[in-house]
Amino acid sequence: MNILSQEHLKSAHQATEHTAYVAPYVDIESTDSGYVLRAEMPGVNRDSIEITVEDGNLVLVGQRQPLSAGGEPLHRETRQLSYRRVYELDPSIDTNKISARIEQGILSVNLPKAESLKSRRITLE
Amino acid sequence: MNVIRYHNQGRSDLAQTFDRFAALRGEMDRLFDGSFGPVFRTPGSFSRWAPALDVYQDKDQFTVVAELPGLKKEDIELSLQNGVLTISGERKQEKKSEEGYRSERFFGRFQRSVTLPTSVDGDKVKATYQDGILKVVLPKAEEAKPKQIEVSIG
Numbered sequence: 001m002n003i004l005s006q007e008h009l010k011s012a013h014q015a016t017e018h019t020a021y022v023a024p025y026v027d028i029e030s031t032d033s034g035y036v037l038r039a040e041m042p043g044v045n046r047d048s049i050e051i052t053v054e055d056g057n058l059v060l061v062g063q064r065q066p067l068s069a070g071g072e073p074l075h076r077e078t079r080q081l082s083y084r085r086v087y088e089l090d091p092s093i094d095t096n097k098i099s100a101r102i103e104q105g106i107l108s109v110n111l112p113k114a115e116s117l118k119s120r121r122i123t124l125e
Numbered sequence: 126m127n128v129i130r131y132h133n134q135g136r137s138d139l140a141q142t143f144d145r146f147a148a149l150r151g152e153m154d155r156l157f158d159g160s161f162g163p164v165f166r167t168p169g170s171f172s173r174w175a176p177a178l179d180v181y182q183d184k185d186q187f188t189v190v191a192e193l194p195g196l197k198k199e200d201i202e203l204s205l206q207n208g209v210l211t212i213s214g215e216r217k218q219e220k221k222s223e224e225g226y227r228s229e230r231f232f233g234r235f236q237r238s239v240t241l242p243t244s245v246d247g248d249k250v251k252a253t254y255q256d257g258i259l260k261v262v263l264p265k266a267e268e269a270k271p272k273q274i275e276v277s278i279g
Contacts, residue, residue, distance in 0.1 A: 030225025038219065040230055042192040042257035069190050069260065071183030074242070078177045078192055105194030105257015 021084035024062070024107075032119065034093060034112035041083045042105035043067070049102055051109065053095045058087045062107065174216070174231035180239060187263045189239055194257030195219075195230075201259060203276040205247050210261065211238045252278045 024039040041049070044062035052059045062083040089095065094114040101108055181188040191212055193201065201214040213236040245263040252261045261276075 025229040025231075026227075027230045028227040038195075038230070040194040040257070042194040045256050065256065067179075067190060067258075069179065069181045069188040071181045071186075071188065073179060074182050074187075075178070075180040075239075078179050078190065104196060104254070105192075 020081050021061075022079055022081040023085050024060075024083040026085060034110065035090075037087075037109040037111060039083070039085065039107040039109075040105060041102070041107050043080075044083065044102065044105060044107070046102050049100075049107060051098075051100050053089065053098065056089050056091075058089050058098075058109070058111075060085050060087075060107065060109070062102075174233055174235050175237060176212075176235055178212075178237050178239070182242070184265075186265055187241055187245065189261040189263070191237065191259045191261075192257065193235075193254070193259050196254070196257075198254050198278050201254060201278055203250075203252055203261065203278065205245070205250060205263075205276060208241045208244055209238050210241060210263065211236065212259065212261070213237075250276050252276055254278055 024041050026037060026039045029036045029038075039060060039062075041062040041064075043064040045065060048063040048065055050059075050061040050063075052061075060083070064080060064082045067078075067080065089111070092113045093111045097112045099110045177192045179190040181190070189210060189212075193212075193214075193216075196214060196216055200216070201212065204211050204213075213234070215234045216232050218232045241263065244266045246266040249264045250261065252259065254260075259278075
C-alpha cells in the first residue's frame with residue numbers, strides 16, 4: 001500500500017524531548033475515495049485531541065485526561081501517557097478535506113483523495 | 126489480590142515466546158523482590174487482546190479501571206461472583222473492505238478477572254464507560270455475603 005507511507009520517526013522523536021508520548025495502535029483502511037485511519041486513544045476526548053498537517057505530515061496528538069480514580073493503586077497496567085503519531089501523507093490526499101471524530105477513545109480520521117485523482121470507470125464510445 | 130489476564134485464542138508462536146520471557150522475568154522478580162512486577166509476571170502479557178487494567182483502593186471502595194476503546198456499552202459484560210469481578214465482551218471491527226488494510230489493533234472477545242482483596246457490597250456496584258475507559262466502583266462491604274449479581278452499565 002503506497003499510501004500514508006512510512007511513519008516519520010524523526011519528528012516523532014523530536015517531540016519526545018519535552019513530553020513522553022506513546023504511539024497509539026492504528027488501523028488504516030483504503031477505500032475508493034481515500035483512506036480511513038483509526039487510532040486507539042482511551043482517555044482522550046474531543047477537546048484534548050489535536051490534528052495538524054505540517055510539511056505533508058499528518059500529526060495526531062491526544063492528551064490523556066487524568067484518571068478520576070481515588071485511593072492508592074493496588075495494581076497498575078495502564079500507562080498514563082498521552083498519544084502521538086506522525087504519518088507522511090500521500091500527495092493524492094486532499095488536505096483541505098481531512099475530517100475527524102473521536103468516539104469512546106477511537107479517533108477516526110477521514111483522508112479523502114483529491115477529486116482529480118479518484119479512479120473512475122471509462123466507458124468506450 | 127489476584128489479577129489474571131486471560132488469553133487463549135489465536136496465540137502465535139511469537140506471543141508464546143514472549144510469554145516465556147515474561148515468565149522468566151517473573152521468576153527473576155520473585156528472586157530479587159517478591160513484592161514487585163505483577164505486570165511482567167502475568168502470563169500472556171504479549172498475546173492478543175486483553176485490556177490493560179488498574180485497581181485502586183481507598184477506605185470505602187475499590188475502583189477498577191480498564192482501557193476498552195471502541196466498544197459499545199451493550200458489548201461490555203460485568204459480573205461479580207464470590208468477590209471476583211469479571212469484565213468481558215467483544216470488540217467488533219468497523220472495517221468495511223478486506224482490501225487495502227493495515228492493522229495493528231485487536232478485535233474479538235476479551236475477558237479479565239479481578240479477585241478483590243476484601244468483600245464488596247454487590248448491590249452498590251456502579252460502572253461508567255466514557256472515552257473508551259470503563260470504571261467500576263465497588264464499595265466495600267461490612268461482611269462477606271456470597272452471591273452472584275449482574276451489573277448493568279449506567
